[in-house]
Amino acid sequence: MxxxxxxxxxxxxxxxxxxxxxxxxxxxxxxxxxxxxxxxxxxxxxGKLVVTEGHYSEVVTYKNQQKYMMNMLSFEKKALIIVNADVTVSYDLHQMKYDIDEANKTITIISIPKEEIKISPDIKFYDVEQSQMNPFTGDDYNKINKSVKTNLAKKIEKSSLKSNAQNRLISELSKILILTNTMGWKLQYDGKVIENEKDFATKVKL
Missing domain, CATH: 1.20.5 (Single alpha-helices involved in coiled-coils or other helix-helix interfaces)
Known part of the structure; x- marks a missing residue:
């Protein structure tokens, strides 16, 4: 019992x-x-749209000359052009690719989207001079618009707008880093363990 x-x-x-x-x-x-x-x-x-905005203004003088009769006769057209342009540099982080390794507590960022630059110029014409033999046409406006955007793109490359946009991008990505550090996980990108925001600044040169 x-x-x-x-x-x-x-x-x-x-x-x-x-x-x-x-x-x-x-x-x-x-x-x-x-x-x-x-x-x-x-x-x-x-994973959102990170946008940095800028504004540019410039004055452009446009001239064009049409010649006739073996260059003995010419007709010129010209205009003073005021350009005001809004520019945005954005990163769509919805397109960011990553992998989560639960077993090894590791997040690997596979790719970060390239920046998108959008230029929206407002072009106004002043002091327009033209003739019936050489009037302003759609081709002139298209040529001017293309030239303005090309010139603005060069200015953007030399300005701080892109670097400011990258700083905002790094700030957003660092939120993932803070969380992984807090929870004892690792964050990797481009074959390197990201330990601080400076590592991101070194690696994120898009």
Whole structure:
């Protein structure tokens, strides 16, 4: 009788320990799922359109001359052009590609989208001089518009607009870095473990 009681008590203890062990394992798995979901949500929050805006103004003089009769007769047209342009440099982080390695607690950024530069010029003509033999046409306006955009693109390259846009990009990406550091995960990009914002600044030269 005593043996049966002891055997029963042992079985009960074994069942309780097994139940506790299962609960412990279940808690680990739930924690891992929570961590992964939190990281994915943070990446979704970062995945947005980062836009940096600028404004440029310039004055352009346009001239064109048509010659006739072996250059003995010419007709000139010209205009003073005022250009005001809004420029945006943007990164669509919805297009960022990444991989989450749960087993090794590592996030790898595979690719970051290139910047998109949009130039929206407002062109106004003043002091227009033309003749019936050489009037302003659609070709002139297209040529002027193309020339203005080309010139503005060169100015943007020499300005701080692109670098400011990159700084904002790095600031957004660093939100992922802060989260991974807090949760004990690693963040990798371009074959390197990203440990601080300076590492991003070195790597993110798009």
């Amino acid at each position: 005593i043996k049966r009681i002891v055997a029963g008590a042992v079985i009960v203890v074994v069942i309780i320990l097994a139940f506790k062990f299962c609960e412990f394992k279940k808690g680990d798995e739930s924690s891992l799922d929570y961590n992964t979901n939190l990281i994915q949500q943070q990446i979704v929050n970062v």
